[in-house]
Amino acid sequence: MPTYVELAQEEEKEIIRIRRMLHQEPELSGQEFKTQQKIMEELDKLQIPYRKAGNTSLIATIRGRNPGKIVALRADMDALPIQEEADVPFPSKIPGVMHACGHDAHVAMLLGAAKILFDIRDSWDGEIRLFFQEGEETFTGAKKIIEAGGMDGVDACFGLHGSPGCKTGYVNIEAGYRMAGCDTIYITFQGVSGHGSAPYLAKDTIHPACLFVTDLQGIVTKNVDPQKPVVLSVGKFVGGTKANIVSKYTKLDISMRYFDKQVRKTVHEALQRHVKAIADAYEIQAEVIIEKSTPSLFNDEALCKLAETAANKIFGEGKNLKQNRQMASEDMAYYFEKARGVFCNIGYINEEKGCIYPPHHEKFKIDEDYMKLGAAFHVQFAVDFLNQKEQEQSLVNE
Template identity: 65%
Template sequence: MMLDKAKEVEDFIIKIRRQIHENPELSGEEYETQATILSELEKLDLEIEKVGNTSIIARLVGEKPGKTVALRADMDALPIIEQADIDFKSKNQGVMHACGHDAHASMLLGAAKILSTMKKDIKGEIRFFFQEGEENFSGAKKIIAAGGMEGVDGCFGMHGLPGMDAGYAHIESGYVLTGCDTIFVKFEGVSGHGSAPHLAKDTIHPACMFVTDIQSIVTKNVDPQEPIVVTVGKFNGGTKPNIISKFTDIEMSMRYFDPEARKTVHEAIIRHAKAIADAYEISVDVQIEESTLSLRNDEDMTELAEKTCEKVMGQGKNVPMKRIMASEDMSYYMQHAKGVYINMGYRNVDKGAVYFPHHEKFKIDEDYMKYGAAMFAQFALDFLDSDL
């Protein structure tokens, strides 16, 4: 049973996780993390390649021909001052593994350790992606650019969440994570003296009108059954109280599941901004930057992952959970091969493992990691043995 194999390497997984947790590194700067993982991968019978800034692609080629499956874990930390009640706090002040990527990477390393002993039984190839820069959505693109997804038939990833206790998972088909865009809106008018607004073209008032107006796009242009979140996070205009502001800049974040709803909102934001600018006789420029795409689980891959879950954790351990409006660059791998992305529970009230990712007191129940490692390994074997 795969869980039994995971229990055999559980102490190793926990040790590596704590080592990475104590030495967190920001996106694209995971050099020590990469070195830690490489030192362990080099003990296994794998083909290893360093790509991007700090990412790793490790290949395990079985002795029997077959398909190729990619398993992915992220490994970057966040700019947060840690306040978790643990003995292995961050030694890098102001940087913290507050999203559990240390656990993800350690679980994948544990899976590699398990699978490397099963080479003669493996049909095809298993690729292990240890990915930098998930938090800034840069890492997946680097692995793909390096050829990591060439020839891959299916991919699999996971994330720990406090919505379930350790030993439970949430697996469902369809859209499970949102895409994310950053939208920059710049109004330009004519500066002037505050005592003579009729001789200038103010931009602050029209920009305020735009901010209050854009929520009507969500309520009036988008199907109410389709979740969309548009957030204005930055508003900057003016230099002094008695100067009419020539420029006002707005920065917005948008989250979505359905690409068609995304397109509708993009078009409406541009349309509304231009209409307001025209009404006040000023100009406006709208720039939309893609952060990451929405993530949609393939139906057949989801069904396979559900069977894997039952093998590893038993019946009734795949539990329902509300969708969250979070984003992940795992979605880019799924543009190249069908895939599935699952959530694993790390909640344990008695241990204080209750916080959602990105909290300064973030903490996991480390018991969950043996399940994660077993899921990585078992899914790889199940996919390679399947007709998918």
């Protein structure tokens, strides 16, 4: 039997065709209706059953020769509100929208893997679920698939993302916390408006809000173990209406990134405490609203070992590069709250082809040679996991 890389090589032209088709008609988070339709057409060609989930997501299912474990493979499919400037012969046709994070390639790779897995379904036991997920950029899509029952009974999850930290042909697979959790914190200070010439007759909110912003980093330095990173960034500060009116309202939007759940709790409590203390000191009111975007992403150690073994078969020995964990976030983490999982980075950088830009850049461009490797990696991990004997599984877990 050919290797999975060889089978993916046979599907490479089709994988590239699908990716370029999707690239030309990108759609924003929660609006991926044409993308969903195109994926359904491809699944229909392959005779792979599926059902809709959320707004535009799909859950497809492939069953092997016998009942067994269930593994979920995921590809995100939303684009970004960026005007494309990449030097490609198949640019976005939608003004102000482009696939600047490689989600078009993720979908194409998973469809390529689906073709291979369906063709070889008599060689493995169990069930493979394919998640074509909306809204990763807004951290909404994974929750919709979970709500639709996509994770019911799932034993393991696998996902990958194109990485600017690796050249084509290399990967990054590491256990533990790999991507940060993300919260958005909305703070409103409310005082009493008045004339700018007599602030003592009013209750200003801009000055207390400024003090809170300068005080904010003290939470990080004085309340949190420096070995457990957290980032607090004030991205929006709005207060007042006119120069000679004392501001009744001042509002702050803060982005918080973290790994450790206890650190998250500590910072949330400190934020509430500091806001109240400053509000009380200036005799004003304050409200704190914490919006959870996505939890931190934690790779299971045993599944990382399995993924490393699978990667060696696809990429070759010595191709797993170490990388720093990222303060960026990923809603793949929601799946990992329901079952063990591993999320891998796969290199797309190729300087000779001009594929040098990071995600979310207007000149973002991938080396399409990496896609056949990604498709094969999906296949290898899924089959290895499903065919893994219980005795071997217990050894890996130990």
